Amino acid sequence: MKNNNNDFSLNQRIPSIMVADEEIDFRQYLSSTELSAIEHEVSIMESREAAGIEALKVVQQHRGWVSDDSLIAIAQCLNISSAQLEGVATFYNLIYRQKVGHYVIHLCDSISCHLTGVDEILNVIKRYLNIDYGQTTNDGQFTLLSNVCLGSCDKSPAMIINGKHHQSLTAESVIAILNGLSQSVGECDD
Amino acid sequence: MTEHISDGAPIDNSQLEKKWLEQALSQALIKPLSHLVNLDQPLDFDGYVKAGGYMGATKALTELTPKGVLDLVNDSGLKGRGGAGFPTGMKWSCVPALQEKKLPDDSPFNIGSHNQENSYLICNADEMEPGTFKDRYLLEGVPHQLIEAMIIASYTISANKAYIFIRGEYFLAAERLQKAIDQAYENNWLGENIQGTDYQLDLYLHTSAGRYICGEETALINALEGKRANPRAKPPFPQVSGLFGKPTVVNNVETLSNLPHILKHGSDWFKGLSPNSDPGTKLYAACGQVKNPGVWELPMGVTIRELLYDYAGGMKDGVNLKGLLPGGASTDFLTEEHLDTPMDFDSIGKAGSRLGTGGLIVLGDKHCPVAMVLNLLQFFAQESCGWCTPCRDGTPWAVEILTRIEQGKGSHEDLSQLNELCDFMWLGKTHCALAPGAVEPLKSAMRYFKEDFEQHIEQGCCPYESKLSKQRVTNDGE
Numbered sequence: 001m002k003n004n005n006n007d008f009s010l011n012q013r014i015p016s017i018m019v020a021d022e023e024i025d026f027r028q029y030l031s032s033t034e035l036s037a038i039e040h041e042v043s044i045m046e047s048r049e050a051a052g053i054e055a056l057k058v059v060q061q062h063r064g065w066v067s068d069d070s071l072i073a074i075a076q077c078l079n080i081s082s083a084q085l086e087g088v089a090t091f092y093n094l095i096y097r098q099k100v101g102h103y104v105i106h107l108c109d110s111i112s113c114h115l116t117g118v119d120e121i122l123n124v125i126k127r128y129l130n131i132d133y134g135q136t137t138n139d140g141q142f143t144l145l146s147n148v149c150l151g152s153c154d155k156s157p158a159m160i161i162n163g164k165h166h167q168s169l170t171a172e173s174v175i176a177i178l179n180g181l182s183q184s185v186g187e188c189d190d
Numbered sequence: 191m192t193e194h195i196s197d198g199a200p201i202d203n204s205q206l207e208k209k210w211l212e213q214a215l216s217q218a219l220i221k222p223l224s225h226l227v228n229l230d231q232p233l234d235f236d237g238y239v240k241a242g243g244y245m246g247a248t249k250a251l252t253e254l255t256p257k258g259v260l261d262l263v264n265d266s267g268l269k270g271r272g273g274a275g276f277p278t279g280m281k282w283s284c285v286p287a288l289q290e291k292k293l294p295d296d297s298p299f300n301i302g303s304h305n306q307e308n309s310y311l312i313c314n315a316d317e318m319e320p321g322t323f324k325d326r327y328l329l330e331g332v333p334h335q336l337i338e339a340m341i342i343a344s345y346t347i348s349a350n351k352a353y354i355f356i357r358g359e360y361f362l363a364a365e366r367l368q369k370a371i372d373q374a375y376e377n378n379w380l381g382e383n384i385q386g387t388d389y390q391l392d393l394y395l396h397t398s399a400g401r402y403i404c405g406e407e408t409a410l411i412n413a414l415e416g417k418r419a420n421p422r423a424k425p426p427f428p429q430v431s432g433l434f435g436k437p438t439v440v441n442n443v444e445t446l447s448n449l450p451h452i453l454k455h456g457s458d459w460f461k462g463l464s465p466n467s468d469p470g471t472k473l474y475a476a477c478g479q480v481k482n483p484g485v486w487e488l489p490m491g492v493t494i495r496e497l498l499y500d501y502a503g504g505m506k507d508g509v510n511l512k513g514l515l516p517g518g519a520s521t522d523f524l525t526e527e528h529l530d531t532p533m534d535f536d537s538i539g540k541a542g543s544r545l546g547t548g549g550l551i552v553l554g555d556k557h558c559p560v561a562m563v564l565n566l567l568q569f570f571a572q573e574s575c576g577w578c579t580p581c582r583d584g585t586p587w588a589v590e591i592l593t594r595i596e597q598g599k600g601s602h603e604d605l606s607q608l609n610e611l612c613d614f615m616w617l618g619k620t621h622c623a624l625a626p627g628a629v630e631p632l633k634s635a636m637r638y639f640k641e642d643f644e645q646h647i648e649q650g651c652c653p654y655e656s657k658l659s660k661q662r663v664t665n666d667g668e
Binding site for chain 2: 044045046047049050051052053054056057078080084087088091092093094095106109110111112114115116147148149150151152153154155156160163164165
């Protein structure tokens with residue numbers, strides 16, 4: 001018989017990964033704020049698909065990341081296949097296709113930072129947060145990612161956290177930044 | 191002499207503002223691109239106009255025909271500042287609207303239609319070349335200058351829509367640009383009937399989401415169209431069939447920023463800015479193991495030595511120069527013997543490298559050159575779009591071999607393999623210039639730092655790390 005235990009365990013995992021496109025109605029799924037922001041981007045471009053990257057960013061801004069459901073909803077809204085949009089979404093460093101922490105650290109690992117000691121900064125962050133590249137802290141507060149050159153080469157090493165550049169990093173300044181963020185998380189949990 | 195262009199004082203009150211402006215304007219004819227840069231608080235619309243802004247655009251729109259602007263830019267000899275150094279006027283003149291005669295049937299620019307159709311201008315602000323941060327100074331420091339420049343360029347190529355394609359990580363620049371765009375609309379420098387003329391232009395800011403290849407102009411166009419940003423095959427060139435199939439010109443931020451000044455002061459002035467055959471000024475930069483990294487606007491053709499020692503303050507204490515990349519990550523290494531080479535397109539080319547973006551990445555003699563090249567290749571491997579095999583497979587393969595060598599586990603065969611890979615990934619064998627860009631630092635490093643590569647293999651470890659750890663032992667023992 002085909003059905004055995006192994007297949008069953010496989011089926012257990014499939015539903016969360018594969019959502020059929022028709023299971024989602026983007027009008028229900030996307031909020032009116034998201035929809036109007038996406039339509040604004042569409043109005044600037046010559047075609048609906050051209051607003052893809054902006055639409056992904058709109059939804060990510062509201063939800064923190066782009067889930068499979070979100071991806072399908074955006075693709076429907078733009079009249080393109082979810083496969084095509086996935087090709088766009090996975091192309092970019094700043095679109096998160098997995099859940100990320102409240103703060104996402106993008107540490108620059110390109111040449112200027114390499115020459116000015118990013119390895120030490122990386123070790124400090126890893127020790128402080130007890131995570132490696134691509135991981136999120138257990139409390140869901142911090143995700144650590146590498147990033148290609150941030151254009152802060154005159155003030156390297158550098159990183160960005162939630163839209164803010166931090167430059168000329170030292171072991172001390174990194175710890176101060178992380179301490180500050182950890183505290184503000186505790187104070188105002190939005 | 192070593193003053194940063196970033197050292198603009200914040201404009202708090204009218205007295206300070208006046209003083210700052212006087213000082214800035216005194217530099218207008220020497221440092222056209224950067225004299226109005228203020229990173230703390232860029233000039234708003236009124237301030238920019240007061241400083242002589244939008245005069246270049248006024249001249250273009252009211253006194254010159256598009257062909258007249260093109261002639262002026264052609265005569266100025268302006269070359270693209272994005273890395274390739276292609277003459278800007280020549281790039282523009284391939285746009286069908288600017289062509290006087292019908293092209294021969296076998297011309298690669300001829301796609302059959304020569305009606306005066308709309309074209310697009312795109313400003314390439316996707317500054318992601320490692321070690322390059324010059325455009326950020328212009329974007330953050332004087333956003334209205336770029337808008338004025340884009341009005342001039344759009345008018346010339348008959349574009350009614352223009353886009354600024356900015357990298358996703360330049361948050362501050364994007365915010366300031368959007369504000370400046372809004373002000374330009376409010377003051378009738380964008381929109382319909384600009385300044386009473388019948389010219390119309392809409393300008394949009396597109397923020398990308400972080401991918402190096404988007405800086406390649408055809409990949410950028412695919413990105414703007416909402417497609418996965420693989421580069422396109424050329425021909426057709428974008429000037430003939432670009433964004434949404436329409437004639438499109440893609441210019442770099444710094445290239446465009448020259449336009450208001452060329453319009454204002456003329457092409458002879460522009461040529462006179464530089465002592466050699468490459469006209470104008472250039473935003474030069476230095477980063478890496480130097481004392482005083484930064485950006486400086488200097489006449490085209492300053493020597494590497496001047497840039498490194500007079501402006502960047504020389505090497506960090508206790509470090510000697512090992513080598514440098516003259517114009518971003520995808521240029522060939524140069525060494526001590528090239529220090530007196532002028533930083534212009536021709537001279538750097540003759541020295542065996544490329545001017546690229548004009549930003550030095552400086553390596554000292556205490557840092558392992560193999561580790562540096564490994565870091566560069568890791569970048570290219572990660573940012574390869576994956577479209578063509580030589581790049582998709584070649585760059586990670588090079589990373590694998592370099593990692594082995596750097597860890598002291600490499601063999602002499604690895605070196606010949608790397609050399610072969612350099613041939614596989616060279617121009618003509620790849621879809622775009624990314625992989626050849628990776629070959630440039632790799633191949634030149636293997637030539638200039640041959641001994642270092644061989645020492646790694648023969649000693650079975652990184653000689654720089656063992657030197658370092660020996661040093662540590664001695665220091666601890668003291």
